[in-house]
Amino acid sequence: MRGRCHRAGRAARRRRQKREHSTQPVTLCHQQQYVRLMKFLHQRGFTSSLLQPALFTDTGRALQTLKTIKPGQLIISLPESCLLTTSTVLDSYLGPYIKSWKPRLSPLLVLCVFLVCERHRGEASDWFPYIDVLPTAYTCPAYFTDDVMSVLPISVRRQALEQREAVQEIHSLNQDFFKSLQPILTQPVEEVLTYVALRWAWCSVNTRSVFMSHPSNNFLAGEDIYALAPFLDLLNHQPDVQVKASFNDGTRCYEIRSVSGSPRYQQAFINYGSHDNQRLLLEYGFVTPCNPHSVVYVDTDLLCDVLSGDRSLVQKIKFLGANGFLHNLTVSSEGPSWRLMTALRLLSLPQTLYHHWKAVLLGQAVCEEREKWSIQTAGTLCQRLLQDTHGALEKISHLLQQCDQSVREQLDVVKSLRQEERCILGNCLEALEGMLSQPYNLLSYQPDVVR
Secondary structure: OHHHHHHHHHHHHHHHHHHHHOOOOEEOOOOHHHHHHHHHHHHOOOOOOOEEEEEEOOOEEEEEEOOOEOOOOEEEEEEHHHOEOHHHHHOOOOHHHHHOOOOOEOHHHHHHHHHHHHHHHHHHOOOHHHHOOOOOOOOOHHHOOHHHHHOOOHHHHHHHHHHHHHHHHHHHHOHHHHHHOHHHOOOOHHHHOOHHHHHHHHHHHHHHEEEOOOOOOOOEOOOOOEEEOOOHHHOEEOOOOOEEEEEEOOOOEEEEEEOOOEOOOOEOEEOOOOOOHHHHHHHHOOOOOOOOOOOEEOOHHHHHHHOOOOOOHHHHHHHHHHOOOOOOOEEEOOEEOHHHHHHHHHHOOOHHHHHHHHHHHOOOOEOHHHHHHHHHHHHHHHHHHHHHHHHHHHHHHHHHOOOOHHHHHHHHHHHHHHHHHHHHHHHHHHHHHHHHHOOOOOOOOOOOOEO
16 A cells, blocks of 8 residues: 555656646637737638637747647638738728839838838728737847847858848838828828838748749839738747648638648647758747757858968868858758868868869868868867857846846847857767767778878
8 A cells, every 4th residue: 555655646746747847828819919810810711720829938929729630631721811912002002102103112112011001000900900919029130239249150140230231221212102101191201111110010021921922013023922921920930840831722822731730739830941040040030949950150251260371271262162162161960061071171182282172072082181180170160169159158148137128039049049059069079079080981992082
């Protein structure tokens, strides 16, 4: 009996611990915002019996499964009338202003201006139930302060600054068009179509739209591929999930079909693409834990700094650039990428072996001494990147102690990215040590090894 009581007590403790460690999602269905949204969508022909909006502790707002989803099952079918596209805008009160404007406007700008104007109209807007559930701010680089920019990896920082500048340019270059819209606004245009408002709209479209190709027309310039999809855009990304998503010309609905299925009462995910966390941060403003696609990028400036003593470095860098070997030089938890090691093997060669440079880029092996040098240099690059990561994490910790909530959210995303980098670089260094300890194999001792 004593033994049985002991087992029962242990089982009870396990159940209690499981309850404490597992947090249940909180349904959002009864909140007024989502009641309005679902009513808005139902009036346009959408129904959903498989998914409901819910709040998850790890990912925030999302969609929760109400039933077990089987492999191949259709999980969302959103009618065309629920999609916000450039056709929606051209058929609205903005249509005459857009159609008559020269030069023609981009589809992205048209959608952004519509979102800003509809947000300005408030509850008078037909699209208010959707706009009301959109985030009020984003953790995309366009929102980053200078302090947050400063703790990004160099390769990301450059692109992040370009994103911020691109949004600023869109706002500054379209002032005349904005002023033409004054007749439909109840406030001065400079108080409505501000940079802050346009940035919000740009991030809304960039992070939440689905791909949907539209036929070209005589009113817009450039490729028209955006569609904002209410309710559907609550689906979060998970890299190992497989779905089929596209607009069905037969049903005139945007459809998402599960490939592998999903258990009941769990979060339903889709896959935004095989993106590493740097790309996810730049495009969507988040990073994914344990992302199998994640890598750390080796910037050309770092490469040049580490190898600054090589007198022929400039010529080698030009050669690598001309042959497309200065982009996507990366390391992962498994070790340096093939592209990085190939570039390093070429960089190990003296200028006197210039006639072998092309062959090395095509896969020709180098001698043991140069291979060892390439591995050691990869280790030096990792060490330098690791130092930068540690420094950034220390600065982030300091900034987190003195920032407001909006900046804190930005820093938390960058912190997650940097922590993942630290893990990747540590694992890569271990892999490189293993490579150095293994007997060298000259690709089966090919006779044309560069010595």
